[in-house]
Amino acid sequence: MKLHKMKDGVYMIPAVHWERRLFDSLIPLPDGTSYNAYLVEGSEKTALIDTVDPMKAEFLMEQLKDVKRLDYIVANHAEQDHSGCISLVLEKYPEAKVFATPKAKPMLMDLLLIPEDKIITVEDGETLSLGDKTLRFIHAPWVHWPETMFTYLEEDKILFTCDFLGSHMATSEMYATDECKVYESAKRYYSEIMMPFRTSIQKNLDKLKDLTIDIIAPSHGPAYNKPEFIINAYHSWVYDEPGNIAVIPFVSMHGSVKKMVEHLEGALKERGVIVKPFDLTVTDLGQLAMALVDAATVVIGTPAVLAGAHPDAIYATYLANALRPKAKFISIIGSYSWGSKAIDQLSGLLANLKAEVIPPVFIKGFPKEADFKALENLAETIAQKHRENNLK
Numbered sequence: 001m002k003l004h005k006m007k008d009g010v011y012m013i014p015a016v017h018w019e020r021r022l023f024d025s026l027i028p029l030p031d032g033t034s035y036n037a038y039l040v041e042g043s044e045k046t047a048l049i050d051t052v053d054p055m056k057a058e059f060l061m062e063q064l065k066d067v068k069r070l071d072y073i074v075a076n077h078a079e080q081d082h083s084g085c086i087s088l089v090l091e092k093y094p095e096a097k098v099f100a101t102p103k104a105k106p107m108l109m110d111l112l113l114i115p116e117d118k119i120i121t122v123e124d125g126e127t128l129s130l131g132d133k134t135l136r137f138i139h140a141p142w143v144h145w146p147e148t149m150f151t152y153l154e155e156d157k158i159l160f161t162c163d164f165l166g167s168h169m170a171t172s173e174m175y176a177t178d179e180c181k182v183y184e185s186a187k188r189y190y191s192e193i194m195m196p197f198r199t200s201i202q203k204n205l206d207k208l209k210d211l212t213i214d215i216i217a218p219s220h221g222p223a224y225n226k227p228e229f230i231i232n233a234y235h236s237w238v239y240d241e242p243g244n245i246a247v248i249p250f251v252s253m254h255g256s257v258k259k260m261v262e263h264l265e266g267a268l269k270e271r272g273v274i275v276k277p278f279d280l281t282v283t284d285l286g287q288l289a290m291a292l293v294d295a296a297t298v299v300i301g302t303p304a305v306l307a308g309a310h311p312d313a314i315y316a317t318y319l320a321n322a323l324r325p326k327a328k329f330i331s332i333i334g335s336y337s338w339g340s341k342a343i344d345q346l347s348g349l350l351a352n353l354k355a356e357v358i359p360p361v362f363i364k365g366f367p368k369e370a371d372f373k374a375l376e377n378l379a380e381t382i383a384q385k386h387r388e389n390n391l392k
């Protein structure tokens with residue numbers, strides 16, 4: 001198979017996984033994904049930047065078939081979907097050395113059983129000459145593991161970012177041409193993988209300011225030959241104030257909570273708040289994660305089940321807390337019949353959110369006149385807080 005040329009001596013090796021529908025046994029992949037390795041041939045040395053998921057090992061080795069000599073393997077990230085084929089590549093090129101951050105070295109040894117003497121650690125800013133091409137290593141911790149780095153190809157101004165700025169998107173195109181589609185996939189990726197590390201991402205975006213970048217080459221999804229597209233998107237997801245949006249993840253067994261959600265939705269809309277309800281029994285959790293990127297308010301809806309909240313609501317609340325969105329306000333609505341600790345249980349799962357808690361509306365059975373009024377009051381409080389915060 002022919003290598004995909006990006007520039008003279010620089011090739012993308014995109015292992016496209018069209019049919020994959022679940023990542024990390026957790027994340028839905030409606031658009032599949034890809035694992036991109038990159039081959040950089042200098043006048044003296046050749047380097048492979050990242051490998052691919054072991055599920056696509058055959059593709060990688062086929063692409064390397066005519067590469068006679070490989071001197072270096074750069075491991076930007078120790079996770080299996082990028083470093084999982086390093087051992088296989090080392091079998092073919094036993095003389096090659098692996099370059100990684102000091103934090104990545106023990107992880108590569110622990111997770112992938114790569115021998116210690118194969119790994120050379122690199123400091124932030126260190127360079128590696130391939131002859132007429134130079135790789136510069138830029139430590140970029142916590143995107144999304146502690147050991148991550150970027151690799152910058154100085155002469156061609158290509159930044160290899162591994163997971164950072166990537167998207168779960170299967171495509172045969174080398175570059176992001178359908179920007180609407182890529183924006184959505186990249187936002188989905190950001191919300192599921194990167195959002196919990198917003199502070200680190202801000203620091204790592206700052207690091208890119210001093211670089212002249214012609215191409216951003218991530219290890220999932222297409223590369224960017226207009227780098228400002230994805231950098232601007234990340235800036236907005238990381239820095240912008242949340243919008244005038246209320247997200248309502250809810251579950252209802254017999255319709256009481258559903259009725260409450262519908263009433264709250266109408267009352268919020270009347271007050272100018274954009275509402276995004278998510279029925280957790282049918283929701284793609286990636287859609288919910290994306291909505292959390294921009295939402296100022298999260299209202300969780302649950303019935304009482306076995307003395308607590310519904311397991312779907314517990315799961316969604318746990319995930320929302322782990323993803324650390326920018327939400328400023330949070331509340332819970334629900335319905336019970338004889339007694340339950342649902343509210344305490346969900347409240348206890350939200351410690352990461354630095355959000356103001358608006359008093360819950362927890363009612364008995366199907367909503368009645370007073371309950372609808374309580375929901376309208378909740379809508380009024382939310383709308384007022386959004387106005388006070390000048391949320392657009």
Ligand SMILES: Cc1cc2nc3c(=O)[nH]c(=O)nc-3n(C[C@H](O)[C@H](O)[C@H](O)COP(=O)(O)O)c2cc1C
Nearest residue numbers: 252253254255256257303304306307336337338339
């Ligand atoms: C499997 C099951 C378990 C329940 N457990 C409790 C409970 O522990 N405490 C309680 O007050 N109500 C409990 N209920 C009653 C519901 O919380 C109540 O009917 C509520 O109004 C249902 O809301 P929904 O119509 O939105 O599903 C339970 C109902 C079901 C079906």
